[in-house]
Amino acid sequence: MPAGRPMRADARRNYDKIVATARVVFAERGTDCSLDEIARRAGVGPGTLYRHFPTREALVDALMKDWAGRVVRDAEAAVTADLPARATLMTWFESFVEHITLHRGAAAKLCAAMDDPSSPIFGKCQIMGEANRRVLDHLEARGELRPGVDAQNVMRIIGGIASVTDSSRVDLDVRPMLEVVVDGLVTD
Amino acid sequence: MPAGRPMRADARRNYDKIVATARVVFAERGTDCSLDEIARRAGVGPGTLYRHFPTREALVDALMKDWAGRVVRDAEAAVTADLPARATLMTWFESFVEHITLHRGAAAKLCAAMDDPSSPIFGKCQIMGEANRRVLDHLEARGELRPGVDAQNVMRIIGGIASVTDSSRVDLDVRPMLEVVVDGLVTD
DNA sequence: CCAGAATACGGAGACTGTCTCCGTTTTAGC
DNA sequence: GCTAAAACGGAGACAGTCTCCGTATTCTGG
Numbered sequence: 001m002p003a004g005r006p007m008r009a010d011a012r013r014n015y016d017k018i019v020a021t022a023r024v025v026f027a028e029r030g031t032d033c034s035l036d037e038i039a040r041r042a043g044v045g046p047g048t049l050y051r052h053f054p055t056r057e058a059l060v061d062a063l064m065k066d067w068a069g070r071v072v073r074d075a076e077a078a079v080t081a082d083l084p085a086r087a088t089l090m091t092w093f094e095s096f097v098e099h100i101t102l103h104r105g106a107a108a109k110l111c112a113a114m115d116d117p118s119s120p121i122f123g124k125c126q127i128m129g130e131a132n133r134r135v136l137d138h139l140e141a142r143g144e145l146r147p148g149v150d151a152q153n154v155m156r157i158i159g160g161i162a163s164v165t166d167s168s169r170v171d172l173d174v175r176p177m178l179e180v181v182v183d184g185l186v187t188d
Numbered sequence: 189m190p191a192g193r194p195m196r197a198d199a200r201r202n203y204d205k206i207v208a209t210a211r212v213v214f215a216e217r218g219t220d221c222s223l224d225e226i227a228r229r230a231g232v233g234p235g236t237l238y239r240h241f242p243t244r245e246a247l248v249d250a251l252m253k254d255w256a257g258r259v260v261r262d263a264e265a266a267v268t269a270d271l272p273a274r275a276t277l278m279t280w281f282e283s284f285v286e287h288i289t290l291h292r293g294a295a296a297k298l299c300a301a302m303d304d305p306s307s308p309i310f311g312k313c314q315i316m317g318e319a320n321r322r323v324l325d326h327l328e329a330r331g332e333l334r335p336g337v338d339a340q341n342v343m344r345i346i347g348g349i350a351s352v353t354d355s356s357r358v359d360l361d362v363r364p365m366l367e368v369v370v371d372g373l374v375t376d
Numbered sequence: 377c378c379a380g381a382a383t384a385c386g387g388a389g390a391c392t393g394t395c396t397c398c399g400t401t402t403t404a405g406c
Numbered sequence: 407g408c409t410a411a412a413a414c415g416g417a418g419a420c421a422g423t424c425t426c427c428g429t430a431t432t433c434t435g436g
Contacts (some may be wrong), residue, residue: 008403008412008413009403009404010403010414011412014413035393035394036392036394045415045416046394046416047396047397047413054395112356112357115356115358149368156353157345157352159348159352160348160349164302165344167299167300168302168303172344176338176341180345180369180372181345183371184367184370184373185368185371196383196384196433198383198385198430198432199383199384199385222422223423223424224422225422233385234386234387234423235385235386235424235425238423238425
């Protein structure tokens with residue numbers, strides 16, 4: 001991002017207050033909570049919130065500041081652990097699901113943004129996509145992946161599992177589902 | 189459903205008008221359109237709509253009157269065609285996705301209702317679940333399915349793929365994704 | 377066929393959430 | 407300090423959900 005000139009002190013203060021409050025409220029009520037409530041609890045007017053974050057996704061994006069680093073780190077860890085393909089994929093996919101379901105409702109938003117370059121969180125999807133490709137390429141190079149598998153589609157499948165799990169009333173275990181996908185990806 | 193007494197003539201008339209209009213508006217704008225708009229276009233007051241259909245899902249459910257029959261028929265067809273496991277699953281899963289994405293936004297609602305007996309469309313999920321189990325049981329009996337696969341989870345995975353596809357801005361082909369899942373389900 | 381009871385209608389409006397506009401306040405730079 | 411630029415914040419427009427209750431329609435039995 002172009003630096004522009006530094007933010008004015010009050011702007012910076014409010015920006016930070018909003019982000020901090022959003023983190024709390026998103027955790028409490030999920031990503032679809034009222035934005036005006038966040039503004040109220042942050043002690044700013046709604047106008048201030050919307051000036052800093054024109055859309056809900058822009059706010060979600062701001063919360064994911066250090067998220068990208070964690071994603072890349074986990075992908076790298078899965079690769080360097082140098083385990084059998086099945087274990088590598090399971091580890092990575094579990095991380096994937098965990099990252100994408102940080103807040104309730106986030107998974108569906110991320111999935112929807114995967115093919116929407118105009119979305120503020122499209123960049124995050126790209127990062128996720130690159131991390132995912134990193135893992136798959138590694139396995140492919142070792143011939144442990146079935147040919148013709150598109151990394152983007154793998155991301156969609158795992159994203160779908162995460163979304164469904166996230167929107168379910170009950171607490172589901174994603175691993176059996178991930179195992180099916182893993183079995184569908186590895187060569188035997 | 190217990191018959192109760194027959195509906196009053198005007199009630200029946202309005203009920204039918206609302207359902208017919210909802211079919212049109214859902215097709216135009218998806219399952220998340222304004223319910224008041226449906227009422228307006230059906231020429232009834234909002235009160236009337238909400239009396240007949242207390243929730244949006246109750247209305248969705250009413251639209252799926254003949255849906256259940258089609259689902260069961262397709263599952264049966266996939267079984268009786270007696271094709272190899274891969275082809276059977278692909279055929280069935282493609283039908284599954286088609287049925288669950290009848291209207292934009294429907295897939296996510298169906299998935300969320302899968303584990304929510306209080307949802308008006310829970311019954312539809314049950315039907316879908318039984319149809320799906322029917323197909324999987326058939327393959328399992330022939331030893332063409334990997335052991336330990338839970339039909340409910342398969343439904344969630346396919347539902348997830350459908351949801352993600354449905355919410356995507358671009359027009360995706362689900363088949364490559366379904367193929368991964370199929371590969372993960374069949375014995376080689 | 378008509379009167380009365382039962383049922384259903386419908387729309388005004390309460391409520392909640394989104395988002396904007398613009399008069400007022402705060403900050404930064406000189 | 408003074409001024410211009412930047413940011414604030416909250417009133418309020420707008421849209422969607424959903425309810426309440428006075429009014430209208432339908433059904434029933436005499």
